[in-house]
Amino acid sequence: MIDTQTQKTLDPTQLVAWALQEDAPNGDITSDAFIRTDATGNAHITAKASGTFFGSPIIASFKTLTPEITFTLHVADGDAITAGQRVLSMTGPFHALLGIERVLLNLLQRFCGISTMTQKYINALSDPKIHVMETRKTTPLWRQWEKAAVCAGGGTNHRNDLSDMVLIKENHLSHLKETQRFEQLAQLLKECRQKFPDKKIEIEVETLEQVETFPLELVDIVMLDNFSILDIGKASHILKKRGISIPVEVSGNVTLSTILQYRGLPIQRISVGALTHSVVALDLSMRFHD
Numbered sequence: 001m002i003d004t005q006t007q008k009t010l011d012p013t014q015l016v017a018w019a020l021q022e023d024a025p026n027g028d029i030t031s032d033a034f035i036r037t038d039a040t041g042n043a044h045i046t047a048k049a050s051g052t053f054f055g056s057p058i059i060a061s062f063k064t065l066t067p068e069i070t071f072t073l074h075v076a077d078g079d080a081i082t083a084g085q086r087v088l089s090m091t092g093p094f095h096a097l098l099g100i101e102r103v104l105l106n107l108l109q110r111f112c113g114i115s116t117m118t119q120k121y122i123n124a125l126s127d128p129k130i131h132v133m134e135t136r137k138t139t140p141l142w143r144q145w146e147k148a149a150v151c152a153g154g155g156t157n158h159r160n161d162l163s164d165m166v167l168i169k170e171n172h173l174s175h176l177k178e179t180q181r182f183e184q185l186a187q188l189l190k191e192c193r194q195k196f197p198d199k200k201i202e203i204e205v206e207t208l209e210q211v212e213t214f215p216l217e218l219v220d221i222v223m224l225d226n227f228s229i230l231d232i233g234k235a236s237h238i239l240k241k242r243g244i245s246i247p248v249e250v251s252g253n254v255t256l257s258t259i260l261q262y263r264g265l266p267i268q269r270i271s272v273g274a275l276t277h278s279v280v281a282l283d284l285s286m287r288f289h290d
Helices: 012-023 029-034 056-065 094-125 143-152 170-178 182-195 208-213 229-242
Strands: 040-047 070-073 086-093 131-133 166-168 201-205 221-225 248-251 269-271 284-289
Touching: 012 056, 012 094, 029 094, 040 094, 056 070, 056 094, 056 143, 086 094, 094 131, 094 143, 094 284, 170 182, 182 201, 208 229, 221 229, 229 248
Parallel strands: 131 269, 166 201, 201 221, 221 248, 248 269
Antiparallel strands: 040 086, 040 284, 070 086
8 A cells, every 4th residue: 555655745747747848848840740630549558578567646647637638547556567468558639649658658667667676675575574665865856656656566665755754864963973962862862852743763873882872762763774684683682682672774785686684684674775766667668559
């Protein structure tokens, strides 16, 4: 199920409208020259590779913007699709179909690529007790739908934006040290809790010493950044010894080939930037037919 935090503010229809304007600022001059204005046609989008589908919110936007085209979606978000499978059929004016082709394909290919990549990570880990999450390394303005694509692939959303959750990272801690305020970390965390009582607080740690000394009893989640498999076990032991029972997140250098190493570890979350920043688009094609 798509996380409700992805159902937020930005209107995809407006973004699609801008994308179509970018692609044809003064019309489609090739179609204007070679295609009759009254010509109609049928087109379908077919998968050229296997993967996981996501794209119904975007197709809904195209329906709104091009009501002269009839759209028939043959799959649902999160469905497995195979090479050669028809995922979308369209009927309408030739000009309109050619006018949306590239933007529609670009968006569907990217979102399906994200959901497909996420599903691969989920399958490689094969541990339902550990959530695989994306990060904020997303395409500006398209974040909520890229995050929805992660959910369609079986993943879980991390924080949606800087307003969504308190996440204290290396740069924040470095600033505290530079301004001689690091010793006040516990007090700052208490004040943060009072200021944002409905927000979760997560803190990033980089060493076992930090796991031992940071006031982790005042946070909701601890992120182990670039910890080895051995040190993850040691960190878990330290937390248990300190009587701290909070979700543990692992981040940094987790790849499709290494995520299996984390199966069965005493962690609850793995964040993977590659789910959105290094995704390979799923190959889809649009062809006309009788």
